[in-house]
Amino acid sequence: MIHSEILYPVIFILVGLLLLFFGRRLFWLFVAAAGFIVGIKAAPYILPHQSELFTLLAAVVLGVVGALLAVFLQKLAVALAGFVAGGYLAAELCAPLLGGAGMESAAAWLCFVIGGILGAIVMLVFFNWALIILSSLYGAEWILRGLSIIRGLQMHRHHSPILLIIVAVIGIAVQASTYLRPSPVVT
Numbered sequence: 001m002i003h004s005e006i007l008y009p010v011i012f013i014l015v016g017l018l019l020l021f022f023g024r025r026l027f028w029l030f031v032a033a034a035g036f037i038v039g040i041k042a043a044p045y046i047l048p049h050q051s052e053l054f055t056l057l058a059a060v061v062l063g064v065v066g067a068l069l070a071v072f073l074q075k076l077a078v079a080l081a082g083f084v085a086g087g088y089l090a091a092e093l094c095a096p097l098l099g100g101a102g103m104e105s106a107a108a109w110l111c112f113v114i115g116g117i118l119g120a121i122v123m124l125v126f127f128n129w130a131l132i133i134l135s136s137l138y139g140a141e142w143i144l145r146g147l148s149i150i151r152g153l154q155m156h157r158h159h160s161p162i163l164l165i166i167v168a169v170i171g172i173a174v175q176a177s178t179y180l181r182p183s184p185v186v187t
Contacts, residue, residue: 009149016142020171023135035066086119136171
């Protein structure tokens with residue numbers, strides 16, 4: 001039987017490597033990893049007094065649900081996230097021009113809708129690049145977290161942000177090279 005102190009960091013490193021080098025192609029893994037981390041972080045607050053095993057199972061379930069949603073509703077989820085983010089940003093930027101009326105005014109809602117539409121378009125158009133960058137950063141963080149656990153260090157206090165950026169840039173370069181590579185012509 002593999003001891004959990006070795007198993008967990010190895011899983012972090014393996015998932016990190018997959019995200020770092022294949023995050024755009026394995027979009028579902030990126031969403032699953034994000035769901036897992038949300039589950040690990042949120043479960044103790046949402047369901048206090050539960051065992052570590054329960055927290056781990058809740059995190060795995062959130063990861064699986066996230067992966068399934070990513071596979072079946074990818075475009076819709078991306079567009080919705082872009083709409084909400086763009087709408088919120090537009091409403092905040094327009095608030096001073098509207099005298100700080102907030103979302104009570106029709107003009108604020110118009111700003112929200114216009115910003116939302118633009119946000120959805122931007123997310124859909126630049127989705128691949130956003131995914132390459134975010135999955136590389138996320139993968140680098142998972143790799144460094146796994147290595148830190150093996151070395152018995154606290155992740156955020158002992159690894160350098162410069163190292164995180166260097167590892168992420170390597171992942172971005174690898175993923176970008178496969179994304180930009182022209183498809184072979186079939187004759």
